[in-house]
């Protein structure tokens with residue numbers, strides 16, 4: 620008999636580490652890539668009006684009304700769409716639906732989850748908790764994706780991997796990838812490839828068209844970042860009926876909460892409000908990058924609502940601590956490939972003014 624009540628796989632698992640949440644008055648939270656602006660007023664009104672006796676009822680099990688609206692937005696059928704409890708659930712369902720657990724004699728590629736590093740730090744956790752093989756392949760030194768020719772020549776990339784995740788634009792680097800480069804990869808990949816477009820609304824282009832063109836491609840999106848609904852946990856993916864249908868079979872019966880469905884539906888009625896905020900965030904992003912470059916930071920272009928920068932004079936870890944002492948939270952990782960960088964979410968104009976003041980004060984004392 621097994622010694623522990625817990626599966627050995629889970630006992631040894633290092634869980635995903637979310638951005639820290641500290642409750643301090645006046646805290647500037649630039650560590651979780653949340654939208655600094657509130658949801659559209661009409662969305663808040665719609666959600667408030669829905670808080671009534673219907674809370675005792677189960678929500679629509681398939682988020683049907685929302686899927687119909689999303690299908691109209693993306694020019695597909697509702698059968699091409701799965702809605703999840705945030706796009707995190709969509710990613711988890713993908714591992715469960717397409718990747719075999721590693722057992723003796725199993726085909727290794729059929730048991731493989733593959734992704735570039737650095738990218739979204741949830742992917743290794745999803746692979747580890749499912750007992751599948753991880754194939755981590757480094758991005759190029761400038762954080763771009765290697766070409767298909769280079770991946771073939773290097774021989775580490777598995778073109779038959781059951782599931783490949785590509786964060787596009789990437790996190791934590793903020794780097795955008797061209798649809799042309801992604802299409803070459805999708806065309807060469809035999810297994811499922813999920814393009815994780817959590818930040819696509821802040822980018823110059825997106826690869827949604829590939830979900831309709833390739834039967835092995837899924838594109839995941841979220842209402843969290845661009846659409847100010849982190850609290851409600853609504854994400855989705857678009858892809859072939861075959862791939863999406865498999866996820867529907869295994870998702871929780873009522874996986875998307877009712878108020879989340881209502882909030883997301885209302886959001887789709889007010890896209891102009893959100894699009895204006897994307898422009899504001901992109902403008903603050905360019906101003907912040909320019910300012911930081913003028914103050915000794917090594918900056919990189921960003922196509923997301925965060926920036927990824929190398930701070931001057933002292934280590935990035937020290938900068939993270941110094942910011943925290945001044946009630947500014949940014950993100951830093953101990954991972955060797957990104958340890959010299961800080962990831963800083965783009966806040967409101969006021970928050971970024973405070974961020975610049977704190978940065979100047981730190982620069983004056985180090």
Ligand SMILES: Cc1ncc(COP(=O)(O)O)c(C=O)c1O
Nearest residue numbers: 705706707739790817841843854
């Ligand atoms: C690349 C990427 N994908 C997906 C997610 C998940 O977002 P959510 O579950 O809120 O939709 C995140 C959140 O940080 C992310 O950075």
